Amino acid sequence: MATADQHTDPHDVWLPIPPDEIEGLPDGLHYVHWDAGPDYPADPARCVFYAVPYMKSAEILLRPLPRMSRVRVVQTLTAGTENMLPGLSDMPSGARLCNARGLHDASTAELALTLTLAALRGIPGFVRAQDAGEWRPDLRPALADKSVLIVGYGSIGSAIEDRLTPFECARVVRIARxxxxxxxxxxHPLSDLSAHLPEADVVVLATPLTDATRGLVGSGFLAQMKDGALLVNVARGGVVDTKALLAELESGRLYAALDVTDPEPLPTGHPLWHAPGVLITPHVGGPSSAFLPRAKRLIRDQLTLFAAGEPLRNVVATAE
Structure with a gap:
């Protein structure tokens, strides 16, 4: 287990997980635990490596950055970094923002497949029937022989295809930037989207939220989807125009299974809750039993590279 070095130079590492719970942390750094509480565990000006707490608001996560005048690395535990990108201007020149590519692949891909199967086979309706004590047989679509379009083919998109493979899909089409x-x-490039949308029975969104993808799934995108198609979103809520999606759901033309929404959390009384043909989970693609051991490995591996002065993995932006 790494010990706390008492050198006077700034060398603090802020961890969202207690350091004594992470095996193999490199020596020569001083580890402190901060999980987004109101009080800081140490002077932010001493922090050189900031591992960002998981599933907290952007306002809280960005709060210490203006005082982290010597930070060299900001490491998220999410694949998306849209919440932290506004903090680049507060980071010293050369500081790197790293994402958690690979951390959530298995868990998010599992949920994408779960949502797809549950929506196609009508599981929500069967659960409601069970609650009512009613036997309601129904003929539902299978995933077998369906055409699936994956929009966003990074590590999560690839992991989704891994899990689709045994289900005998007629075709899997991949779209990326x-x-x-x-x-x-x-x-295929994003510019080819219109050529493939009309043929897809299931469209799975796994793309990051960027300026290019915000609102990507609007009225034009949805209009190109075939009647009866299923939209599955395990990306970010902002990728989808909620108003446009609601119009399609309420008409009964399309179906949706959503782990993320816009707004999020989805407020009580929002019409999306009760729209026909929609299955909603509360952004649980990443949080599962697979998260913590993988998060610990990621933090340990990145800190080992950092302490050795070697290039870090998953660098998505560098402060100017």
């Missing part, structure tokens, strides 16, 4: 080839086949 730029085209490339994979061992499974081509990844």
């Amino acid at each position: 730029t085209a490339r080839d994979t061992v499974r086949g081509p990844v």
Whole structure:
């Protein structure tokens, strides 16, 4: 277990997990635990590595950054970094923002498949029937022989396809920001989206929220989806225009399974709660039993590279 170094130079590492619960942390750094409480565990000016608490508001996570005048690394525990990008201007020149690529792949891909199967096979209706003590047989669509379009083919999108493979889909089409080839086949550029949307029975959103993807799934996108198609969102709520989606759901033309919404949390009484043909989970793609051990490994591995002066993984932005 790493011990706290008492050198006078700034060398604090802020961890969202108690340091004595993470095996293998490198020596020579002083570890403190902060999980977004009102009081800081140490002077932020001494922090050189800030591992961001998980599933807290952007306002809280950004709060210490203006005082972290010597921070060199800001490490999120999320794949998306949209909440932390506004803090780049408060970070000293050369400081790196790293995401958690790979951390949530298994858990989020599992939920994407769960939502897809549950929505297609009508599980919410069967649960309501069970609650009412009623036997309601129904003929529902299978995932087998369906065409699936994955929009956003990073590590999570790839993990989703891993889990689709045994289900005998007729076709899986991959879309990402730029085209490339994979061992499974081509990844088509976002500019080709219109050519593939009309053929998809299931559209899975796994893209990060960026200026290019905010509102991507608007009325035009949805209008190109075939009648009866299912939209599955495990990305970010802001990728979808909620008003446009509501119009399609209320008409009965499309179905949706959403782990994320806009707004989020979805307020009580919001019409999306009661729209026909929608299944909603409360942003639980990442939080599962798979999270904590993977988060600890990520933090340990990044700190080991940092302490050795080696290049970090998952760098998404550098402060100017």
